[in-house]
Amino acid sequence: MNMPIGMIMLLVVGVLVYFGVAHRILDRMRLTDKQALLFIGAVIVGSFIDIPLMSTPVEVSINVGGALLPALLAIWLIFKADETAERVRAILAAILVAVAVSLGSRYLPYEPENMFLDPKIIYGISAGLIAYLAGRSRRSAFVGGVLGIVLSDIVHMVTIIGIGIPGTTDIGGAGAFDVVMIAGVIAVMVAELVGETREKMQGGPMLGRYRPEGLYEFSKELSHNNRKSKLRKQNEKLEGKDEKDRGEDHE
Amino acid sequence: MNKLWGAVITLLLVFSVTIQGYTHERSDGGYYTLVDENNNIVYITGWGVDVGDQFLTENNKRYEVISVSGDIVQSKFLGDVNLSQYAKPNNTFFSILQPSIAWAEASGKVAVYHTHSDESYIPTDGKDSILGAGGIYKVGDAFTSALQGKGMEVFHSQAKHDPHDNMAYERSRRTVTELLKKQPDAIFDIHRDAAPPEVYKANIDGKDITKLQLVVGKYGPTGKQIEDYALQIKANSDTQHPGLIKGIFFAKGGDYNQDLHPRSMLLEVGSETNDRESAERGVALFADVIPSILGKTSASPTNAEGAAGVGTEQTGPSGASKSIGWIVGFLVVGVVAFLFLSTGSMKEAKGKLKQFASTEFANFLGPKLKDKKHNNKPNHDKEKE
Numbered sequence: 001m002n003m004p005i006g007m008i009m010l011l012v013v014g015v016l017v018y019f020g021v022a023h024r025i026l027d028r029m030r031l032t033d034k035q036a037l038l039f040i041g042a043v044i045v046g047s048f049i050d051i052p053l054m055s056t057p058v059e060v061s062i063n064v065g066g067a068l069l070p071a072l073l074a075i076w077l078i079f080k081a082d083e084t085a086e087r088v089r090a091i092l093a094a095i096l097v098a099v100a101v102s103l104g105s106r107y108l109p110y111e112p113e114n115m116f117l118d119p120k121i122i123y124g125i126s127a128g129l130i131a132y133l134a135g136r137s138r139r140s141a142f143v144g145g146v147l148g149i150v151l152s153d154i155v156h157m158v159t160i161i162g163i164g165i166p167g168t169t170d171i172g173g174a175g176a177f178d179v180v181m182i183a184g185v186i187a188v189m190v191a192e193l194v195g196e197t198r199e200k201m202q203g204g205p206m207l208g209r210y211r212p213e214g215l216y217e218f219s220k221e222l223s224h225n226n227r228k229s230k231l232r233k234q235n236e237k238l239e240g241k242d243e244k245d246r247g248e249d250h251e
Numbered sequence: 252m253n254k255l256w257g258a259v260i261t262l263l264l265v266f267s268v269t270i271q272g273y274t275h276e277r278s279d280g281g282y283y284t285l286v287d288e289n290n291n292i293v294y295i296t297g298w299g300v301d302v303g304d305q306f307l308t309e310n311n312k313r314y315e316v317i318s319v320s321g322d323i324v325q326s327k328f329l330g331d332v333n334l335s336q337y338a339k340p341n342n343t344f345f346s347i348l349q350p351s352i353a354w355a356e357a358s359g360k361v362a363v364y365h366t367h368s369d370e371s372y373i374p375t376d377g378k379d380s381i382l383g384a385g386g387i388y389k390v391g392d393a394f395t396s397a398l399q400g401k402g403m404e405v406f407h408s409q410a411k412h413d414p415h416d417n418m419a420y421e422r423s424r425r426t427v428t429e430l431l432k433k434q435p436d437a438i439f440d441i442h443r444d445a446a447p448p449e450v451y452k453a454n455i456d457g458k459d460i461t462k463l464q465l466v467v468g469k470y471g472p473t474g475k476q477i478e479d480y481a482l483q484i485k486a487n488s489d490t491q492h493p494g495l496i497k498g499i500f501f502a503k504g505g506d507y508n509q510d511l512h513p514r515s516m517l518l519e520v521g522s523e524t525n526d527r528e529s530a531e532r533g534v535a536l537f538a539d540v541i542p543s544i545l546g547k548t549s550a551s552p553t554n555a556e557g558a559a560g561v562g563t564e565q566t567g568p569s570g571a572s573k574s575i576g577w578i579v580g581f582l583v584v585g586v587v588a589f590l591f592l593s594t595g596s597m598k599e600a601k602g603k604l605k606q607f608a609s610t611e612f613a614n615f616l617g618p619k620l621k622d623k624k625h626n627n628k629p630n631h632d633k634e635k636e
């Protein structure tokens with residue numbers, strides 16, 4: 001490729017920032033930093049691999065990096081959820097996102113001159129909001145974003161088979177830059193933004209059993225957080241086992 | 252009372268956003284006429300326009316829409332755009348930074364695809380939309396063969412992205428990444444517009460052709476770079492075939508997958524009311540411009556440094572540099588916003604940053620001894636979620 005230095009720098013900065021943000025998002029998905037980095041590496045390599053699923057009446061394939069790996073991570077997150085209610089909420093979020101994407105794609109403007117926001121962002125934000133309302137968690141936001149788009153691709157496949165027009169459904173075909181990954185990342189950012197804003201307005205995080213330990217991160221060095229540290233000790237007794245399991249993931 | 256007003260304003264805002272999506276649609280066959288401050292017609296388009304949209308007209312005047320009443324759109328003259336800086340080299344220093352010199356001898360590679368696979372031309376194809384087999388593919392074929400005639404390698408994707416809906420760009424994004432694996436120098440998404448025939452009709456070199464409109468995704472992450480690229484295309488086209496480019500539309504609704512390649516462009520070749528043959532002739536003329544844009548005309552790049560490099564003193568920062576600035580700016584704003592929201596005070600924010608620096612880079616640079624001791628303390632607080 002023949003490109004001036006400005007364009008090459010733009011590509012490098014764009015890719016670094018995108019994967020950097022994705023890394024921060026993924027290490028909130030029950031992955032350690034190293035695992036998140038490995039996952040991103042696998043997504044990049046997997047972007048070059050398409051697995052054909054069927055060829056008639058329409059061609060359907062799934063991209064390893066763009067859909068298979070994020071979907072597997074999402075499904076693993078559902079299985080690893082602490083409570084059944086959380087699992088149900090994450091699955092519900094995914095289904096609602098798929099419905100929103102399918103309806104949105106049909107009724108929102110589609111000409112470049114008419115569109116008012118990038119579809120990736122629209123569906124990422126809706127996934128984040130839906131998942132936050134349904135599950136109030138970053139993980140279900142990720143599950144909603146990723147699985148919602150994958151499901152909407154299946155709806156698209158059924159639609160074009162129904163109308164009987166030629167077409168292809170390459171689920172996650174754009175690899176790391178596919179709407180599957182981008183919607184997952186944006187969804188977590190929205191959940192984070194909405195959740196943190198709400199917590200800040202309430203005056204601090206809600207503490208209790210099954211709440212992430214991250215909430216107690218700085219409690220010791222900060223005097224005004226002393227009340228949290230008391231609560232933390234109580235919690236430690238309650239979830240002593242959990243703590244040990246998760247402790248292994250961190251340096 | 253204040254609360255009431257707050258609620259009313261919020262409702263109005265929500266409604267304006269919802270309505271915005273629908274008022275654009277024109278199904279009555281009408282079109283919008285854009286007029287300047289003195290009520291002179293400056294631009295005509297079949298698709299809806301909205302306050303804040305920008306246009307670059309054929310004679311390089313840039314306008315912004317200020318109000319829409321009926322079919323008449325009031326626009327504000329923003330200024331003349333001097334395209335000469337995009338057409339001619341103006342600095343030799345930055346050409347040293349051009350790796351393109353080494354590759355200039357090789358013939359260029361161009362990728363072509365169609366996001367809206369159904370788009371067709373009524374006079375020739377009978378309908379404006381033929382799902383899965385739009386006339387637009389024949390226009391793509393004409394562009395392909397014209398480029399091949401210049402010794403370029405062309406990858407014309409036949410992938411279909413129907414139905415013609417809001418997710419079409421996300422489906423064509425997959426086609427774009429597929430094409431990117433072939434490492435093209437430029438990538439074009441070919442469409443047609445929906446406007447009255449005379450808007451695009453032209454006669455160049457004795458041939459009846461349709462003009463082209465370039466569409467730039469203004470708010471994509473690489474929007475500024477694409478804007479520069481569009482101006483560069485128009486500058487070169489104006490030199491070789493004056494009048495071929497009808498104008499540039501700076502659309503605000505997305506990135507149209509232009510974020511995937513710094514030389515991506517959305518072309519609208521004619522309108523559904525023009526005949527397809529004239530669109531094919533128009534796009535073939537446009538193919539003449541491509542070698543000079545890609546710096547393939549001679550061994551030295553002709554027009555890359557000011558507009559597409561890092562920028563020069565005369566031209567100011569290039570679009571690529573501005574885009575880098577936007578991306579980094581958003582990142583910094585995002586990090587600051589996150590720290591503000593997730594922590595209670597400056598002290599806590601600092602603690603969080605410090606912890607980020609000491610744990611995230613620990614594997615890379617090796618943990619500091621002090622941190623190690625600290626981390627090994629029983630009941631430590633350094634656990635991350």
